[in-house]
Amino acid sequence: MLWPPPPGLVPADAKGRAVSVLISGITLSIVAGVPAGAVLGQLWGWRAAFWAVALVCVPVVLAIVRSIPASIPARAPSSAGDVPGAGPGTGAEAPSARRELRALRRPRLLVTLAVAALANAATFATFAFLAPVMTDVAGFAEHWMPVVLVVFGVGSFAGVTLSGRMADRRPMRLLVPGGAALLVGWAAFALGAGYGPVALPLVLVQGMLSFAVGSTLITLAVYAASEAPTLGGSYATAALNVGAAIGPGIAGAAIGAGLGYRSALWSSALLVAVALVVAAVARAAEVRRTAVS
Template structure:
C-alpha cells in the first residue's frame, strides 16, 4: 500500500477528530463565547448537515479539477478554517467555519476515496478504503480523547490548532505523491458519472450503508447514559468504554481491509447476521457490565467491518464514477449518522428507556438485511427471465 494513502488517512484522522471532538469541548466553547450549551451544540449539527450536502455537491465540482488540485484545495481550506476558528472571538464566525470545514471534509473524503483506489491495483479497493477509514476509527480511539485533554490543559482553541497542524503532513504528501491525473485514462464527466450512479446495485448498497451506519451511531450516541443508568458503570468508566468502541471500530476496518476485496459477500452476510444477533443480545444483557464491555467491542468491530466493506462495494459497483461514488457513499453514511441518533432520541423521549436505542439499532440492521435479501432475489429473478428470453 503506497505511503501516500496512509498520509491521506492521517488527514481523515484529523477531519474525524474535528467532527467528533466537540462533544468534550462544548461547555468551554459556550462559556468562552457567551452562548448556551444547546446553542453551542449547533456546531455539531451544522457539521453533519454540511457533510451530507457537501459530499455529492463538491464531488461534482471537483470533477473539473485534477485529483491533486482537488485534494489540496479541500485540505488547505480545512486547515485555514480551523485556524480562523481557533482565533475568532465570535460564535457566528465559528459556526460559519464549522459549515466550511464540513464542506471541505466531505469534498476531501470523496476525492480521497477515488484517488486512493486509483493508486492501488484494481482488486485492492477494499484495502485502500480501509486504510483511509482507519483514520476515522483512530479519531474515536485517540483523537477525541486527545482533543478533550488539550481543551482541559490549554483551552478549546488548542484542539483546533492541533487539528490544523496534524493535517499539514498530508498537504506535502499530496504534492509529492498524488499524480495530477491519478492514473485516469478518461477525463471525468459529471453526466457520465451520474449515469453510472443509477445502477440498482449501487443504490441498494448506498441504502444498506445508511441503515448499517444508522444502527451504529444510534447505539453509540446514547452509550454514556446506557452505561451509567442501565449497566451500572460510574461516569469515570465512560471514556474507557468509548475507547473500547474505538478499538473495536479499528479492528473492524482492519478486518474489512483483509476480506473486502476477496470475500465481500460472505463478510456482509455473516457480519450482518452477527450484527443483528449482537444488537438483540446487547439489549437483553445490557444490565451486565461485563457483557456490555464485551459486546461493545464486538459490535463496533462488526459494524465497521460491514460498513467499510459497503463503502468499498460502492466503488466496485461504479468504477466509471469513482469520485461521485465516493461522494454519495460519504453522504449516505452521514445520513445514517444523523438518522440513527434521531430515531434513538425519539424512543428515549417516548419513555422506553436507554435500552431502546439498541433495539432501534437491531431494527435498522434487520431492515438492511431484508433490503439486501430482496435485492438479491430480484437480481436472480431478472437473470432467470433474461436467460429464458435468450
C-alpha cells in the first residue's frame, strides 16, 4: 500500500512530512485514477482500466530509475531519540533483523500499530462499499460515482496535507479532536446516508478526517519504531494492510447478515470507537506506570 521513507532519505525529524508526501500520491490517485478507471470501465469495459494502469506504469518505472538513489546515506550518530520534535536517530549502527524485531516489544509501538489498524479498518469498511452506499442508500445515479470518488479523494488529499503540517511537531493536537470528530462523522453519515445533500459533504469530511488521523498514526508508528529504522516502515504498512482487510470483512459480514449497506457506516463508527478506547486505556496505563516509577 505504502511505505515510509528509508532512514537517511529524509531528515529524522521530518518523517511526518515525508509520509504525507508518499500518501498524497495515493490520494491523488483517488482523485484522478479511480474515477478515470470507473469512466473507462463504463465506456469500454473493465479491461480498459487495466490497460490504462499498465500504460501509466511505464513512466513511473522510468521516474523511479532516475530519481531513487542507489544507496541511502547512513544516519549520523546522535543521542536524541527518534521522537516527534527530536533530532536525528540513535546512530548509524548496521541493520539487524533480530534487533529490529525487538522493537515490537515496546507497548507504545504495539498500541500505535493497533490503533492505526483500527482507524484504517474504519476507512476501508465504508470505502469498500461506498458505491452501493451512495447509490442504493443516498439515491445517487451510478454515473455520479466518479464524482463521489473525486470528492472523497479531495478530502483525503486535504487530510494528508494537514497531517504533514502537524504530525512531526504537534501530533496529539490533531489526533485527539480528529479522532473524536471521525467517530461523530461516521455516526452522522450513517444517520444521514439516506439524504444525498447530507451524504456527499460527509464523503468529503470523512475522507479528510480519515487520512489526517491515519497519516498521523503512521508517523507516530515510525517514530515509535526508532529501534527498527529498516523494518519500522514495514510494521506500519502491515498494520494498515491488516486494517484494510479487517474493515471490509466486518462491514461485509454486517451487510451479509441483512443489515443493509448503511451498516458499513456503522461498522466504521464502531471501529473508530474501539480505536479510541484502546488509545485511552493505553494512555491511562502509561500514566499510572509513570506515576509509580
